Amino acid sequence: MRHVVETTPLSEPVFFVLASLSRAPRHGYALMKDIQTLSEGRVRLSTGTLYGVLRRLLEDQWIERFDTGDTARDKQSYRITATGSEALRQESIRLNQLARIALPLIGPQEA
Amino acid sequence: MRHVVETTPLSEPVFFVLASLSRAPRHGYALMKDIQTLSEGRVRLSTGTLYGVLRRLLEDQWIERFDTGDTARDKQSYRITATGSEALRQESIRLNQLARIALPLIGPQEA
DNA sequence: CGCAACATGTCGGTATGCGACATGTCGTCG
DNA sequence: CGACGACATGTCGCATACCGACATGTTGCG
Numbered sequence A, B: 001m002r003h004v005v006e007t008t009p010l011s012e013p014v015f016f017v018l019a020s021l022s023r024a025p026r027h028g029y030a031l032m033k034d035i036q037t038l039s040e041g042r043v044r045l046s047t048g049t050l051y052g053v054l055r056r057l058l059e060d061q062w063i064e065r066f067d068t069g070d071t072a073r074d075k076q077s078y079r080i081t082a083t084g085s086e087a088l089r090q091e092s093i094r095l096n097q098l099a100r101i102a103l104p105l106i107g108p109q110e111a
Numbered sequence C: 001c002g003c004a005a006c007a008t009g010t011c012g013g014t015a016t017g018c019g020a021c022a023t024g025t026c027g028t029c030g
Numbered sequence D: 001c002g003a004c005g006a007c008a009t010g011t012c013g014c015a016t017a018c019c020g021a022c023a024t025g026t027t028g029c030g
Helices: A012-023 A028-038 A047-059 A082-106 B012-023 B028-038 B047-059 B082-106
Strands: A063-067 A076-080 B063-067 B076-080
Touching (some): A012 A028, A012 A063, A028 A047, A076 A082, B012 B063, B012 B082
Antiparallel strands (some): A063 A076
């Protein structure tokens, strides 16, 4: 019997952290910046939110720390794990379901 | 200058309640059933969640009670308001943004 | 008669978002 | 040199929300 992955919706902060790390590994501050860009300015995480999310994602091993051999700043970074990628993939499916459900409700206008 | 609508993400329960009422007015129990159908079995709201959501939506006037002249059962129902519709429309836009962001991250497979 | 589905609600534990606060470094401009 | 803004990481506490468990009553059917 198939083990269906626990699919509680991801919060917006969690989604964006995973999405950003899925593009490239980054440290916390860089995440804040990239998420602003990625969301076209809509989402700005406070540090309270960000570091709380990072702690939980580390605990669940959806992301991991790693050491870029880089100079000084930017040495410690976070990277998404296979588990995290899978969660993001599941979320993407859910998001598409919701978008599909929502579309007909908003009338014809809106691209 | 434009007053940009406060656009905190809707939770999944809130989204589905609005989406369901957007198709037709319903009472609480009918909502639970319709949301199961609408979500293709994925979402099952507990009564604790449902009635909490309904109370808040009423307070914010995103939905309202009204009396169908109907017989006995099913008289009291909830109906979405213009404010609620607008919120749902905003959410739909957000959802499409997220879906668009998530899609390229999950690889080519997946319809 | 009894049971399942219908129908509505409360309560409490737990988690989370997030603003405010705290701390320190680096680079640059006057 | 001094100061300031961006870089960088974190904690604390409040408010809110989800949701399982519990409580209650009704309707219809076998």
